Amino acid sequence: MSPVTIVLLVILAVLIIGLIVLYFLGKKAQKKKAEQDEQLAAAAQTVSMLIIDKKRMRITESGLPQVVIDQTPKMMRRTKLPIVKAKVGPKVMSLIADESVFDYIPVKKEVKATVSGIYITKVTGVRGPLEKPEGKKSWRTKLKEKANRANKELEKEKAELEKEKSKKKKK
Incomplete structure (x- = not known):
């Protein structure tokens, strides 16, 4: 066998072993997540709250209790x-929101939230449904909108020029 095929076989073997390891780690993480979700659901309470502010920030700057900060892994900080x-x-509290819920939380409005400890898992509006946030526009759609606006402006300018030409011809 040539050295190139040996190297390729070794790389292939390492990749296959890596995929197998990732598969089992993923299964283990899924089980852990399911367990944690069950615990959160068991301790969940529905609470009415007025949202003052929402931000994405590091846990050390968040204003959460020191006990919570100490319990988090170093990498998560x-x-x-x-x-x-x-x-x-009557209390102003700092809470952690679930990623899937964070975008739906309205600022300066009252909501009913399902809270488990300091973790917000679900949000519903007190007065009517919550507004869905507009998704970020892709680069392509922004370009299309810009081109459409430019075309409309050009059409207006052409129409104005045509009117001016027709007025000059009549004179």
């Missing part, structure tokens, strides 16, 4: 979390 400041009853 650097990542930005969806933090919501809300008035729950």
Whole structure:
């Protein structure tokens, strides 16, 4: 066998082993996530709250209790979390929102939220349904809109020029 085929076979073997390891780690992580979701659902309460502010910030800057910050892994302290400041009853609290819910949380409005500890898992509007946020426009759609606007402006200018020409011919 040539050295090139040996190297390719070794690389292929390493990739296959890597995929197998990732498969089993993924299964294990899925089981953990399902367990955590069950625990969150068991401790969930529906609370009415006034949302003051929402931001993505590091856990050390978030204003969460020191006990919570100490319990988080070192790697998680650097990542930005969806933090919501809300008035729950007479207290102003900092809460962590679920990623799927964070975009739907309205600022300066009252909502009913399903809270498990300091974790917001579900949000519904007190007065009517919540507004869905507009998704970010892709680069392509922005370009199309820009081109359409430019075309409309050109059409207007052409129409004005035609009117001026017809007026000059009549004179």
